[in-house]
Amino acid sequence: MKHFVFLEDVSIADIAFDAFGKTVAELFEHCAEAMFTMMVNLKTVELTVKREIHLRADSLENLLYDFLSELVYLKDTELLLFKTVQVTLGKDGKEHTLSAELQGETIDRKKHELGNDVKAITMHQFSITQEKAGYKARVVVDI
Numbered sequence: 001m002k003h004f005v006f007l008e009d010v011s012i013a014d015i016a017f018d019a020f021g022k023t024v025a026e027l028f029e030h031c032a033e034a035m036f037t038m039m040v041n042l043k044t045v046e047l048t049v050k051r052e053i054h055l056r057a058d059s060l061e062n063l064l065y066d067f068l069s070e071l072v073y074l075k076d077t078e079l080l081l082f083k084t085v086q087v088t089l090g091k092d093g094k095e096h097t098l099s100a101e102l103q104g105e106t107i108d109r110k111k112h113e114l115g116n117d118v119k120a121i122t123m124h125q126f127s128i129t130q131e132k133a134g135y136k137a138r139v140v141v142d143i
Helices: 024-039 060-078
Strands: 004-007 014-021 049-057 080-092 095-106 127-131 134-142
Touching: 004 024, 014 024, 024 060, 024 080, 024 095, 024 134, 049 060, 049 080, 060 080, 060 095, 060 127, 060 134
Parallel strands: none
Antiparallel strands: 004 014, 014 134, 049 095, 080 095, 127 134
């Protein structure tokens, strides 16, 4: 199964992708991978920094949106790029929960082959759908 595919002609000033996963947790991981792939050549990122993220939301869509937004926040505030992402999902009553372990490093303009600077996740066409082979998310990011 392909992890993700970038989409043409979805939005003029943004970048869109569809990500895929056999499970919802894998889908979240592949969405993060797609986003960081547009920001940096992941082959240039080493695993020198670890971070954990814990989030809660009332729906899987809101949880994915918050998760990707948190990754953009960490890039903007701590200059962190992540190469590996491991996501664990759960439920607490009516809320969906996420715990993620991230590994990567601080941006180094001399070392990293940087690409697009993701500014935000948009709600334009944002969705999670169940398919025969698993799950699919459509995400459009503002650059």
